[in-house]
Amino acid sequence: MKSTVLRQSKSPTDSPLQYIKGIGPKRARALQEAGIRSVRDLLFYFPFDYLDRSRIVAIKDLRHYVDADKPTTVIGEVIRQEVRRSRRTNRMMFFLTVQDGTGALQCVWFEGVQWYKDAFEVGELLALSAYPDQDKFGRIQFIHPEFDRLKGAEEEDEPDWGKMFNTGSIIPKYRSTAELAHVGLDSRGFRRVLRNALRSHAHHVKETLAHDIISRNNLPALHHALQQIHFPSDHSQLALARRRMKFDELFFLQLMLALRKRQTSEDVTGIAFSKQSPSAKSLADALPFRLTAAQQRVLREIADDMRSPKPMNRLLQGDVGSGKTIVALFAMLMAVDNRYQVAFMAPTEILAEQHARTLKSFLQNLPVNVRLLIGGQRKKLREDVLEDIRSGRAHIAVGTHALLEETVEFARLGLVVIDEQHRFGVMQRAGLRQKGVRPDVLVMTATPIPRTLALTLYGDLDVSILNELPAHRKPIKTAIRMEHQKERVYQFVREEVRRGRQAYIVFPLIEESEKIDLKAATAEFERLQESVFPELRLGLLHGRMKTEEKDEIMRRFQSGDIQILVSTTVIEVGIDVPNATIMIIENAERFGLSQLHQLRGRVGRGADQSYCILIANYAWFDTQRRGKESGEVQKEKHDAKVRLETMVETTDGFTIAEVDLKLRGPGEFFGTRQSGMPQFRIANLVEDGELIAVARKEAFELVKHDPHLRQAVHEPVRTHFEEEYRHVWGLGEIG
Numbered sequence: 001m002k003s004t005v006l007r008q009s010k011s012p013t014d015s016p017l018q019y020i021k022g023i024g025p026k027r028a029r030a031l032q033e034a035g036i037r038s039v040r041d042l043l044f045y046f047p048f049d050y051l052d053r054s055r056i057v058a059i060k061d062l063r064h065y066v067d068a069d070k071p072t073t074v075i076g077e078v079i080r081q082e083v084r085r086s087r088r089t090n091r092m093m094f095f096l097t098v099q100d101g102t103g104a105l106q107c108v109w110f111e112g113v114q115w116y117k118d119a120f121e122v123g124e125l126l127a128l129s130a131y132p133d134q135d136k137f138g139r140i141q142f143i144h145p146e147f148d149r150l151k152g153a154e155e156e157d158e159p160d161w162g163k164m165f166n167t168g169s170i171i172p173k174y175r176s177t178a179e180l181a182h183v184g185l186d187s188r189g190f191r192r193v194l195r196n197a198l199r200s201h202a203h204h205v206k207e208t209l210a211h212d213i214i215s216r217n218n219l220p221a222l223h224h225a226l227q228q229i230h231f232p233s234d235h236s237q238l239a240l241a242r243r244r245m246k247f248d249e250l251f252f253l254q255l256m257l258a259l260r261k262r263q264t265s266e267d268v269t270g271i272a273f274s275k276q277s278p279s280a281k282s283l284a285d286a287l288p289f290r291l292t293a294a295q296q297r298v299l300r301e302i303a304d305d306m307r308s309p310k311p312m313n314r315l316l317q318g319d320v321g322s323g324k325t326i327v328a329l330f331a332m333l334m335a336v337d338n339r340y341q342v343a344f345m346a347p348t349e350i351l352a353e354q355h356a357r358t359l360k361s362f363l364q365n366l367p368v369n370v371r372l373l374i375g376g377q378r379k380k381l382r383e384d385v386l387e388d389i390r391s392g393r394a395h396i397a398v399g400t401h402a403l404l405e406e407t408v409e410f411a412r413l414g415l416v417v418i419d420e421q422h423r424f425g426v427m428q429r430a431g432l433r434q435k436g437v438r439p440d441v442l443v444m445t446a447t448p449i450p451r452t453l454a455l456t457l458y459g460d461l462d463v464s465i466l467n468e469l470p471a472h473r474k475p476i477k478t479a480i481r482m483e484h485q486k487e488r489v490y491q492f493v494r495e496e497v498r499r500g501r502q503a504y505i506v507f508p509l510i511e512e513s514e515k516i517d518l519k520a521a522t523a524e525f526e527r528l529q530e531s532v533f534p535e536l537r538l539g540l541l542h543g544r545m546k547t548e549e550k551d552e553i554m555r556r557f558q559s560g561d562i563q564i565l566v567s568t569t570v571i572e573v574g575i576d577v578p579n580a581t582i583m584i585i586e587n588a589e590r591f592g593l594s595q596l597h598q599l600r601g602r603v604g605r606g607a608d609q610s611y612c613i614l615i616a617n618y619a620w621f622d623t624q625r626r627g628k629e630s631g632e633v634q635k636e637k638h639d640a641k642v643r644l645e646t647m648v649e650t651t652d653g654f655t656i657a658e659v660d661l662k663l664r665g666p667g668e669f670f671g672t673r674q675s676g677m678p679q680f681r682i683a684n685l686v687e688d689g690e691l692i693a694v695a696r697k698e699a700f701e702l703v704k705h706d707p708h709l710r711q712a713v714h715e716p717v718r719t720h721f722e723e724e725y726r727h728v729w730g731l732g733e734i735g
């Protein structure tokens, strides 16, 4: 959320970095490259971690930490270093010995010896972190520890970190890069310039919150929090400072959402659709099933929005299989009967194709023209579709995000339905309303979203929840099987298919080597067809196929001609073939949890018992052999195990989403950086749920009582918002 646009009002904290003692042109340039352009940016470059007394272990006690599940940190002075050649492997190794007054510790590096051998000085004070390791003589050592320089042998002007056992100092750690370290801005270098920057500039930092908000929430003043977040006097001060900084980020985000919501609710230039929708009525009469109570309630909520002249901005949340598409279809018919067009956007082309097919079959007896627009269509067809959209002959245009491209012109766009998969966050939606007069917008999420995320990403939308699955659905049975049990799994598939059911077999795609993956999937498909299921009809589906080929395969699977669909994850979202009751997921440990849930959601859509079998590689489950595996690999395996076990334990999408978010963190949860997720400096959507709620309440209250932020007490908020956030969010004038 960092601003790159020049701010209008100049304050001393906008000064160039060279105003800080210890920063010359070289360092200023390196900092600039790293995105730190002003004194203010530097002051808001927060430590990513701290070394604190409670986490530091005396060297003599290290042996008690050999089995710890977190790295252990010691602080010691360098007393000896040497390069030796291993007699066994004939490779160079670097040994560094430090001592802390309770004992000495040897650290070893096998890699990067050339660099490490010149990296340290005798007398230097280091903080070192690693999993303590016992060598064959029972001595404790650190292998490839992480280190942080605390004080150079020659320096005197810093506090005596060496005494921190007694003083309780908390030392900030800063992220650095090779370029920054090269000009002396490693973690220690940052500590020095930040000390200077705080001394000369902290008092110039303007308060950003109103007094009443600060006092109601027991927050420290901003300049105080700045001091304390860099150089805390104790743990409670640090906690308060971090809370203040997180609050700021969350508050201003919520303020933006509150202002945006206020703008749309004041806006009466949207379309007031009339209630009468003969097409919706004929569809309702022809449906082969009854809508669930939840579907009916949600439909009423949507219809109310559509009738009002305020533009609709509604989020429809519902677990896989809860029947979102049909709800959306009723909304679409209401728009069409009012002689407006609908844009229906899906996250993938395959899904757009399926939606078009589904819509056409539901609408076969109605005079509604559905057109599909996706890449890979022949030029002539594409021109034809574009012309239908332009002239208004197309009532419903189905496609991917490409529907919002400039080349697509709608005659009378009245409703936009986005069937998304977490890919269309708060940022992108801002640019959406340009297409029509002021179309109504309905966003549907493919996977339930944890509450904290929903409040952040969709906090300006009204929310409808489909919390009920259609009746007669049996819960899907889920099991984990190992590679060597695959024959039995195949046997089971064979029996089910003989009873008239269909199955999916899904392979992971790993982005780095898509070609190789495809080859593997193709080879596996051939193996399955030829040696495993020679008597059955198999089909292969992957993302690199031409549109017509994909279409053809899906059509044949839907009609039952293909009995087993071997596929990459292209079928992940939304595919709907109720007769398919078996989902086999190969290399299941490679998939994210929400992805597994989505894949599983492809079965269990009809009245028959469905199964999901997760095939895993045994090596991933063998947690006994922790051995020399890095912490990263261990975590990866642990997480994979949690994912698969969660799948077996629950089918509830909300539970699964919460676990997934905890495992992966918000960035990964949303797949890509371009997901429209705001980037936080310090706030954390997983940990700060409570604070998000508080910040949201404050922001919405403020806008309720002072919609244009005109009151004098809100001046700091208004100024800060104008300077730092407004242009980033693309919001119009506040008032």
Ligand code: ADP
Residues within 6 Å of the ligand: 289, 290, 291, 292, 295, 318, 319, 320, 321, 322, 323, 324, 325, 326, 470, 471, 574, 576, 578, 605
């Ligand atoms: P999702 O919410 O995952 O997008 P879909 O809209 O694809 O779910 O619906 C899943 C399946 O359930 C579809 O085959 C759909 O036709 C069917 N369905 C929807 N509503 C009902 C209902 N009320 N009763 C029975 N089946 C329904």
Ligand code: MG
Residues within 6 Å of the ligand: 324, 325, 419, 574
């Ligand atoms: Mg769907």
